[in-house]
Amino acid sequence: MAGKKKGGNTVEAVWRLAEPIAQSLGLSLWDVRFEKEGVQWFLRIFVDKPEGVDIDDCVEMSRAVNDPLDELDPIDCAYCMEVCSPGMGRELVRPAHFKAYLGSPVQVRAIRPLADGRREFTAVLKSYEDGVLTLLDGGNELALAQNTLSRVRLADDDFVGGFEEDE
Incomplete structure (x- = not known):
């Protein structure tokens, strides 16, 4: 559910601003x-770095993005901004995420049951190409x-560290 204002997509506008x-802070977006959760809207900005982020990184990013975000004003309703780490059980969403974690165990939830009836399972991510895992x-x-x-x-409970995007 993405909010819109001034003809643009909120998530895309915030991404272009925040990246x-x-x-500049040594972080990867x-x-x-x-x-929306209940009646409250949340803008969540997840950041990472190879050695992992801490609360100071999140505070620094929050302070750095706050004024430019207010100036851009891409959101036409009240919201709460959160800057946080993607965490150990981080969701893999973008192609760079999948490519960075090839060979890692992942928890998968399908929209519809697979042929064997399962919707949720754990497997190892072997490859990612053109939207196919x-x-x-x-x-x-x-x-x-x-x-x-x-x-x-990610399903690996032993995961420590962060993400570094390939240029």
Whole structure:
């Protein structure tokens, strides 16, 4: 659910604004979400870096993006802005996310049940190409289009560190 103002998409507008700010702070922009929970709207800006982010990184990003965001004014309703880490169980959404975590175990939730009736399972991300994930599921290779999945997130509880986007 993305809000619109001045003819542009909120998430895209915030992404374009926040990405160079994040880079100037030594951070990678992981994701931007504009979501409604109950009656409250939330603008969530997720940042990361190779060694992982801490609260100071989030505070610095929040302060750096606040005034430019107010000036851009892409959101036509009251909202709460949060700057945070994508966390250990980070959702993989963009092509760079999938490519960065090839070989990693992922938790997958399909929109509709697979042929074997499962909607949720854990597998190893083997490849990602043109919106199609190839997964190793108990020795079987499974190719699923990203648009048939409601969520893909890292499943490795031993994950430590962050994300560095390839230039």
